[in-house]
Amino acid sequence: MKPVVLSLIVLFAIAFFLRNVFGFLKIMFQAKRPSFRTDQIFERVKGLIIYVFGQKRILKNYTWAGIEHFMLFWGFMIITIGSTELVILGFVPGFEAFGFLGGEAQEMFLLILDIVQSLVIVALIMGVLNRTVIPSGKRREVNSIDAVVILGMIFGLMITDFGFRASKIALGTEPASWLPVSSMWATFFLSNVNVATAAFSTEFFYWIHVCLLFAFLNYLPYSKHSHVLTVIPNIFFQNLEPRGKMSKIDFENIPDDFEHFGTGKFEDFSWKDVLDAYTCTECGRCTDNCPAWGTEKPLSPRDIVIKLRHFVTENNDKEEMKTEYLPSEGWVTEEELYACTTCSACVEVCPLFIDQMGKIVEMRRFLTMEGKMKGTAVRTLQKLGSHGNPWGFDSKDRAPWTKEEKVPVLGNGGGNTAEDYEVVFWTGCFGAFDPRGQEVAATISRLLKEAGVKFAVMGPNETCTGDPARRLGEEALFQELAMANIETMNRFSVKKIIANCPHCFNSIKNEYPDFGSEVEVVTHSEFLASLVKEGKLSPVKSLDEEITYHDPCYLGRHNRVFDEPREILSAIPGLELKELERSRETSFCCGAGGGKIWMEEEAPRVNWNRFEEIEASGVETVAAACPFCNVMFEDAAKYVGNENVKIKDIAELLEDSLDLPVKNSNFEKLAEDAGDKEQSKENDDSPQV
């Protein structure tokens, strides 16, 4: 009888489960944007080992919840073996999962199971505390009913297994000495029961456990805990491309029935986006770390992901799946989508490797290319289109400091081929036009000279890399600018570039190859750090300052350059580097990325938030390695009226520490000095009269 009933339950549960799986696959493949995720198998398997079995991200920065989850995860892995054993036991009486190993293997397993189950109960209690008494201080609410059901079911599974084992101890069919916790149960509840009662209680707990198990399996897909089923594929199929790389839209082969570019409808997402949506546990870590949400903007990356899931729940099998737009008032608003700085803090922190940012920029593309973008950035894009820089300056006025600094300009007195030079210094639009950016760029050029590096710039021949256009969603403009630059670089046979703007660097390094570029690019942090290491630049003057370093998102998180800027700073004598609380991978954006520097931002602003942190650290100087960050901090400093914190590029600090005869950031003075120097040199060289 028992095998028959059990068979029915198992068959029913599996059939129902498969129905869910197929239903899900059907939904998943209604999302049609292609996404290839089957390369680099080794890396993918490695990801599974570290992040699923090692639980690395879960543990990071969230100790309490991390330990809780670690216990639950491993507890579950072991308990699943126990539960499977239990089901098989219904068909094969006396079945032992590890019996085949002989010796005391099965007893060892029982001991482990007994302890692990107790730990899972501890973890559950921790989970309850985490959701109730431990204040998170975060501006987000938790879907608690789902959590209660799931945690309740897990609790039920533990209790019934203990009940089952305890009953068998009472019956004398399970070794009490190997089951310390279950024995306690047995002594506590079943000490004086007769055999019939114990037999009944064995069966009772057995059936509840089995039913609960299958109920759990089939409730999961409907809950926010479906990650239990999807996490392995989701991490396996993670995005291994550089994170700062956006997908290329093919404007050459536009299908006839094309409606729009970017992600507007459900079908414009990729299957991986849907898998992401069904993997999100709503833990809220992404939102906790989001600079937009942290400064009271309407954007919560978690909600972007959840909304995609809710969209399916609401519209599955309806016409709306095909017709409704997700970027719309009812689902994801324009305010949300344009609030993202593309800092990738959300992507960095998500334990399940969900790509929130990718979904945001894809939907933003839709909005911008459908002509929905308004405000100050409209002018920026127009000027990028007409002048190749965000302000609409005349490109012949690019990088005027090259005259004073006597830097050769390719195609403009500096020859027509980069082959005569070791590297080309990419100044970017800030180095070309922004007063502060120009100072930094001039400093870098002096450092390169000092180190004896033969280099040139492209001056008027350079245009914006297109980064702001691409992040703001204007893909066609980005491609225009990118192609123009690639064409110029080919014309001058440019092979290697140094860029001090991480945004330019990111585009040239990660995005230009899609358009045929083969140029090698390094950041100024990396290049200068290697010059210091090789002894070509020797910081000898002590600066005697307390300093902190801000990790620019496009340098750090996006391109993993964390150490080199710090190496430069620590090579400078007297500098005492104090790390900010939010640093390296968890650095907090300055608010400029994603084209946000060109948009008006409501108060409180992201840069104020970051600057307050810098102020509070008590340092005298903040070093940055990104012209955008510099501008944002200077802006914030003005706003809060703080003139005490100096905002400097790492290159400027390095120059301060060199023992140079002439050093000044003031061009005129510098030119004068340079003139003097030349004169005196002339005098020196002239024959003595």
Next chain:
Amino acid sequence: MKIVVLVRQTPDTEAQITANSSGNGIDETGIKWILNPFDEFAVEEAVQIKENTGAEVIILGIGPERALETIRTALAMGGDSAIHIKDENFGDTDSYATAKLIAAKIKAIGDVDLILAGKKWIDEESGQVPIQVAAELNIPQATIATKVDIDEAAKSIKVQSEIEGGQRIIELTFPALVTTERGINEPRYASLPGIMKAKKKPLEEVTVDAINLEELGLTAENLGVAGSRYKVDNIDIPVINRSLNVLKGGNSDMVEAGEVQAAAENLTKLLREEAKII
């Protein structure tokens, strides 16, 4: 409801203007052309009205071949169809003849309820054409609008403008003409793919030859530079001598009230004696 928006192509706001060789016009080489920023407000307003009421938006541009780019930009912002009155020399036709040509075309479209245009062109700094169009059509007009309110049922529009010391509100019944001022809205971005898509929208190209000038009381001589009722003799580009004079005061290291006051006095003196503006 049918709305016509008048658009003009002007040099980019950042363009470095130089005089041409004969000295009576600007040198067009290397100039980037844009949709007149004030017309951008007019297009945006029309598109917003369309979004709210389902009105039809017709873009009407006048100018040489290159002006087509501007017309497409307006279409990408949301216009439904466009008319391009083409004449290579059109830039130099005076506002009187221009207004007559436009008015004739609007009459030919028929049943136009509302005409929107920017309050002025940023190239010639002239705000003549729209108001002359209204006069030509003999319809009411309100200029420099910072806010409009449409009453579809009553077929009327309330136009608010900033005037010295207050607001002026004028109510007009259709058909009417309104010119737009900065602040009325935030124009949207016409993306490159949007402009590309706009190529599919209906575009009517009218050459000046196809217009019966006689009917308008004009002759071919009235068009272009030769026919203009005003002549440009000479264009001078002002030389700007920028100099910066920082008057210290109010700095955190100079918090003394006296110093701030001294700086302020110094400033007043300079403004009065050197700049002679107060």
